[in-house]
Amino acid sequence: xxxxxxxxxxxxxxxxxxxxxxxxxxxxxxxxxxxxxxxxxxxxxxxxxxxxxxxxxxxxxxxxxxxxxxxxxxxxxxxxxxxxxxxxxxxxxxxxxxxxxxxxxxxxxxxxxxxxxxxxxxxxxxxxxxxxxxxx
Numbered sequence: 001x002x003x004x005x006x007x008x009x010x011x012x013x014x015x016x017x018x019x020x021x022x023x024x025x026x027x028x029x030x031x032x033x034x035x036x037x038x039x040x041x042x043x044x045x046x047x048x049x050x051x052x053x054x055x056x057x058x059x060x061x062x063x064x065x066x067x068x069x070x071x072x073x074x075x076x077x078x079x080x081x082x083x084x085x086x087x088x089x090x091x092x093x094x095x096x097x098x099x100x101x102x103x104x105x106x107x108x109x110x111x112x113x114x115x116x117x118x119x120x121x122x123x124x125x126x127x128x129x130x131x132x133x134x135x136x
Contacts, residue, residue: 008020008022009021009022025041028041029041029042030042032046032050040052042056043056043059044056044059045059121134122134
């Protein structure tokens with residue numbers, strides 16, 4: 001097996017200057033970040049005067065102590081040995097439906113759109129041509 005050679009992150013600018021990104025990161029590690037985050041480039045919390053209040057490692061450790069670990073529960077779709085072999089509605093295979101839509105004849109479409117005799121009996125047209133419900 002061939003080993004991959006890790007190349008340095010060195011870039012050449014349009015003017016022909018070489019920039020080593022790793023060296024640049026190391027040099028500016030303690031420089032305060034731009035913005036209102038109050039951190040430096042490493043992620044340390046800064047206090048008044050740019051002094052380090054809490055290191056990045058302490059912040060990360062505190063975060064992992066305070067967050068709840070994900071409970072080791074069985075997946076709802078996965079059956080465990082303790083569960084019986086019941087098939088729930090969610091797990092039942094669904095019937096495959098055809099992607100083609102059933103085509104209706106024009107006569108059937110017109111019949112569906114036409115009002116029924118009961119619907120026609122409930123409505124009447126006024127002098128303006130608007131349909132209103134009949135008063136009972």
